[in-house]
Amino acid sequence: MVSQVGALHRHIALVGFMGAGKTTLGREVARLAERSFVDTDDEIARRHGPIAQLFEERGEPEFRALEEAVVLEALASPDPAVIALGGGAVETKGVREALDRQFPVRLEVDVEAAWERVRGGERPLARDEGTFRELFARRQELYASYPGVSDADSVLLRSLAVMVAAGSLGSVAEIAGPSGTLVADEHVLGLHRPVGQWKVHTVPAGETAKDLEVVQRLWEAFELERAGTITALGGGATTDTAGFAAATFLRGVRWVAVPTTLVGQVDAAIGGKTGINLAGGKNLVGAFHLPEHVVADPDVLVTLPDRERRQGMAEVVKIGLLSGRGVWDLPEEEMIRACAAFKCAVVLGDPYEQGRRAILNLGHTFGHALEAASDFSVPHGDAVALGLLAALRLSGQPTDVVDKLLSPHPVRVDRERAWAALKRDKKSADGRTRLVLLPEPGKPEYGVDLPDGDVHAALDSLIAD
Numbered sequence: 001m002v003s004q005v006g007a008l009h010r011h012i013a014l015v016g017f018m019g020a021g022k023t024t025l026g027r028e029v030a031r032l033a034e035r036s037f038v039d040t041d042d043e044i045a046r047r048h049g050p051i052a053q054l055f056e057e058r059g060e061p062e063f064r065a066l067e068e069a070v071v072l073e074a075l076a077s078p079d080p081a082v083i084a085l086g087g088g089a090v091e092t093k094g095v096r097e098a099l100d101r102q103f104p105v106r107l108e109v110d111v112e113a114a115w116e117r118v119r120g121g122e123r124p125l126a127r128d129e130g131t132f133r134e135l136f137a138r139r140q141e142l143y144a145s146y147p148g149v150s151d152a153d154s155v156l157l158r159s160l161a162v163m164v165a166a167g168s169l170g171s172v173a174e175i176a177g178p179s180g181t182l183v184a185d186e187h188v189l190g191l192h193r194p195v196g197q198w199k200v201h202t203v204p205a206g207e208t209a210k211d212l213e214v215v216q217r218l219w220e221a222f223e224l225e226r227a228g229t230i231t232a233l234g235g236g237a238t239t240d241t242a243g244f245a246a247a248t249f250l251r252g253v254r255w256v257a258v259p260t261t262l263v264g265q266v267d268a269a270i271g272g273k274t275g276i277n278l279a280g281g282k283n284l285v286g287a288f289h290l291p292e293h294v295v296a297d298p299d300v301l302v303t304l305p306d307r308e309r310r311q312g313m314a315e316v317v318k319i320g321l322l323s324g325r326g327v328w329d330l331p332e333e334e335m336i337r338a339c340a341a342f343k344c345a346v347v348l349g350d351p352y353e354q355g356r357r358a359i360l361n362l363g364h365t366f367g368h369a370l371e372a373a374s375d376f377s378v379p380h381g382d383a384v385a386l387g388l389l390a391a392l393r394l395s396g397q398p399t400d401v402v403d404k405l406l407s408p409h410p411v412r413v414d415r416e417r418a419w420a421a422l423k424r425d426k427k428s429a430d431g432r433t434r435l436v437l438l439p440e441p442g443k444p445e446y447g448v449d450l451p452d453g454d455v456h457a458a459l460d461s462l463i464a465d
């Protein structure tokens with residue numbers, strides 16, 4: 001079923017008062033999510049001449065009519081874009097109605113900051129401070145119905161309904177609605193039980209949950225109607241399993257992810273990939289099914305064992321390298337927020353992994369090979385940490401960040417088995433292994449085909465004798 005979650009298939013429309021910075025922010029969001037950007041004021045000026053002149057010569061009502069036509073055309077274009085609207089566009093009823101079918105957000109600004117930014121400029125409605133302040137006060141009512149955002153990360157998170165906030169576990173029942181079906185990792189449930197009346201279905205802790213028998217048990221036990229919602233509490237294994245059960249039960253019901261591991265909060269719970277394992281390999285059966293909400297409460301990580309935190313840090317370092325931001329230096333909640341926002345940006349640009357979403361596999365081709373060759377005794381994050389070393393070496397980049405933050409040690413696995421597993425990697429095309437490399441921090445390339453000898457040598461360097 002086509003997801004209606006957030007801005008996945010809709011335009012992100014930025015509304016807000018003049019001087020809020022909608023154009024700058026819109027450009028940034030569009031760049032991060034690889035969407036096109038439209039500034040409707042620029043478009044009006046391009047078609048009809050400078051806005052100040054239009055106001056002067058034709059008056060505000062005629063300007064609003066021209067504006068409405070341009071805004072409606074932008075909002076009707078088929079490819080989801082990021083669209084910055086002029087401050088007064090929401091005065092027009094037709095614009096407000098069209099916005100209701102898209103994903104509008106309001107960029108917040110206070111009147112002082114707005115006035116400082118626009119005074120002395122060309123804007124026709126910002127010539128006199130008194131009138132400017134009156135207009136600001138009057139418009140607040142119109143803007144109030146749109147959710148507020150403050151920066152690019154908050155737009156991206158909101159676009160996929162992801163909340164990262166300490167203490168948010170307390171709001172899960174309210175966010176998920178009244179049906180109260182909770183699928184929980186049995187270990188986690190003993191540590192962090194969300195308040196509310198729940199019909200609880202436990203699944204085994206960790207990876208053993210990702211099994212068809214577990215899913216079948218859930219299907220048979222659910223007492224949900226199609227309008228119901230499943231809430232998943234646990235790490236990536238639980239959200240993958242419960243999300244898959246939600247994708248398939250009654251041909252798809254809504255679900256809410258409440259990730260309780262660092263891996264889950266920065267990666268696994270976001271983006272709608274759900275699935276289970278088969279004897280022949282991990283994640284071989286699954287579906288794309290976006291959670292209606294992701295509620296990530298960093299406070300629940302206090303009980304996370306160090307070993308599990310390390311797995312999450314491997315994904316954090318990966319995201320920092322991909323985004324070119326030293327996210328690992330941020331305080332924990334901000335770090336999670338920045339990583340989650342980056343994942344949202346990638347998913348918004350390529351929801352079904354037709355192209356760029358593959359960058360999230362940086363280091364994973366090597367990591368998966370080492371995991372498989374160890375019969376999965378090497379944890380995923382430790383294997384990814386080694387994989388990042390290989391990807392950086394092949395990219396000609398320094399490995400100091402990975403060395404310092406993740407201290408990866410070569411693992412003892414059979415070299416031939418690891419090579420065979422790498423060649424079987426499901427991301428290969430035409431029998432060739434396709435790699436993600438990082439020629440520069442923040443500038444990943446995917447689908448890179450390198451000579452077998454180079455790839456083999458890079459893999460060998462991760463294996464201890």
Ligand SMILES: NC(=O)c1ccc[n+]([C@@H]2O[C@H](COP(=O)([O-])OP(=O)(O)OC[C@H]3O[C@@H](n4cnc5c(N)ncnc54)[C@H](O)[C@@H]3O)[C@@H](O)[C@H]2O)c1
Binds near residue numbers: 207260261263300
């Ligand atoms: N869907 C995706 O896009 C995606 C992305 C990355 C990983 N994954 C999947 O995620 C899974 C790994 O998830 P994970 O690393 O979150 O681990 P996990 O879900 O396997 O949990 C690991 C362990 O941590 C425990 N735990 C969870 N939260 C805890 C807490 N707050 N306090 C104490 N213990 C806690 C669990 O009981 C379990 O024993 C893999 O199956 C992987 O394939 C999916």
